[in-house]
Amino acid sequence: MKIIISEDILEYTQAYFKEIELKHFFSQYLYRPEIPVIHYKLSETQDGIKMQYQMQSQESDLKIPIKVRVGNQTIKIIAENKLKSLLLETDKCSDVQILKNLYLLDFVIQP
Amino acid sequence: MACQGDGASLWWPCKDHLSDEPNTTVIKITVPDTLKAVANGRLITDRREGKGKHSFTWAVSYPINSYNINVNVGNYVHFNDTYTANDGAKLDLDYYVLPYNLEKAKKHFRQVHDVLGCFEEFFGKYPFWEDGYKLIETSYLGMEHQSAIAYGNLYRRGYLGDRIPKDMNFDYIILHESGHEYFGNSVSASDLADMWIHESFTTYMEALFVECQMSYSAAVRYLEYQRPFIRNEEPIIGVRGVNWHKRVTTSDQYYKGSWILHTLRSIVDDDDRWKAYLKKFVQRI
Numbered sequence: 001m002k003i004i005i006s007e008d009i010l011e012y013t014q015a016y017f018k019e020i021e022l023k024h025f026f027s028q029y030l031y032r033p034e035i036p037v038i039h040y041k042l043s044e045t046q047d048g049i050k051m052q053y054q055m056q057s058q059e060s061d062l063k064i065p066i067k068v069r070v071g072n073q074t075i076k077i078i079a080e081n082k083l084k085s086l087l088l089e090t091d092k093c094s095d096v097q098i099l100k101n102l103y104l105l106d107f108v109i110q111p
Numbered sequence: 112m113a114c115q116g117d118g119a120s121l122w123w124p125c126k127d128h129l130s131d132e133p134n135t136t137v138i139k140i141t142v143p144d145t146l147k148a149v150a151n152g153r154l155i156t157d158r159r160e161g162k163g164k165h166s167f168t169w170a171v172s173y174p175i176n177s178y179n180i181n182v183n184v185g186n187y188v189h190f191n192d193t194y195t196a197n198d199g200a201k202l203d204l205d206y207y208v209l210p211y212n213l214e215k216a217k218k219h220f221r222q223v224h225d226v227l228g229c230f231e232e233f234f235g236k237y238p239f240w241e242d243g244y245k246l247i248e249t250s251y252l253g254m255e256h257q258s259a260i261a262y263g264n265l266y267r268r269g270y271l272g273d274r275i276p277k278d279m280n281f282d283y284i285i286l287h288e289s290g291h292e293y294f295g296n297s298v299s300a301s302d303l304a305d306m307w308i309h310e311s312f313t314t315y316m317e318a319l320f321v322e323c324q325m326s327y328s329a330a331v332r333y334l335e336y337q338r339p340f341i342r343n344e345e346p347i348i349g350v351r352g353v354n355w356h357k358r359v360t361t362s363d364q365y366y367k368g369s370w371i372l373h374t375l376r377s378i379v380d381d382d383d384r385w386k387a388y389l390k391k392f393v394q395r396i
């Protein structure tokens with residue numbers, strides 16, 4: 001039986017998963033009302049599908065790894081508050097699926 | 112009777128703050144001899160007092176939140192069952208229901224075994240073993256009174272027959288309030304500002320139960336079913352040191368908190384490690 005405060009959980013969790021930086025995660029999700037938004041765009045190029053993405057969050061140093069399915073493969077992208085881009089080895093935008101139901105994030109696809 | 116939020120000092124004199132709990136409690140209730148009185152813990156005496164009165168004394172052998180101390184008085188009938196833990200230990204399950212619901216309750220409460228089994232898998236054994244586990248029929252929907260859960264879901268699936276995906280068939284109140292025996296009653300917040308510790312983890316336990324009974328993808332579907340209730344209007348953690356339980360106007364401490372844990376699991380991306388973390392968290396924090 002324990003009586004605790006939130007910070008006990010945050011400290012315990014950070015110590016348990018010490019290789020993952022969780023300070024900004026907890027700051028964003030527990031101390032602020034908003035959730036991060038991921039803006040992304042998929043465009044066809046000669047070399048494959050170009051994915052551009054950027055997270056918009058109140059915690060400027062927050063980074064969240066997000067799983068993306070590309071055809072039969074699953075890759076991870078690291079979303080943060082700067083515009084990033086990568087080339088995916090597929091020729092169809094429909095092959096690219098962000099696993100949105102794993103994260104409390106809002107996703108906005110850019111035209 | 113339920114007093115969470117408003118506080119137990121509404122009906123009995125106590126140090127009414129989440130940061131302190133009595134180590135043990137004795138509850139003595141005298142009622143007309145046509146009725147039964149059921150409270151937390153174990154029944155230690157059951158005595159005719161004469162002049163149409165009957166007294167019941169219950170003893171709680173663990174620390175308990177003051178708002179969890181509870182009295183139920185009714186024309187109850189009692190039946191019991193036993194849950195066997197993975198290590199072979201036996202837990203007494205005692206049920207107090209109204210006479211006309213007895214047969215329904217005997218069938219409906221069988222699901223308690225599934226709930227306790229899944230929770231044991233994820234978080235270890237039911238935390239108030241010596242006091243047993245009780246469901247007590249009430250006129251209100253439910254409340255996680257320690258070892259004496261108030262049950263008023265009318266023996267229906269979900270939340271009064273609704274609010275869970277159509278292919279799922281558990282009683283939300285049994286599931287949710289039993290979850291609170293771990294988060295809320297065993298691991299307790301010391302301030303109303305930290306109530307997400309109770310509600311977020313317990314709501315997440317619902318999804319874990321679905322995972323245990325069905326699959327991880329069903330659990331994700333259950334979470335998605337709850338996601339539209341998230342409002343993002345206030346921080347999950349509130350202001351400490353004020354009696355401000357009505358600050359929260361949304362269900363974010365429940366659904367958003369559950370989704371935060373789901374998101375954290377996705378970031379960790381290692382199911383075995385995540386499950387070990389949850390179990391160790393309850394047992395060691």
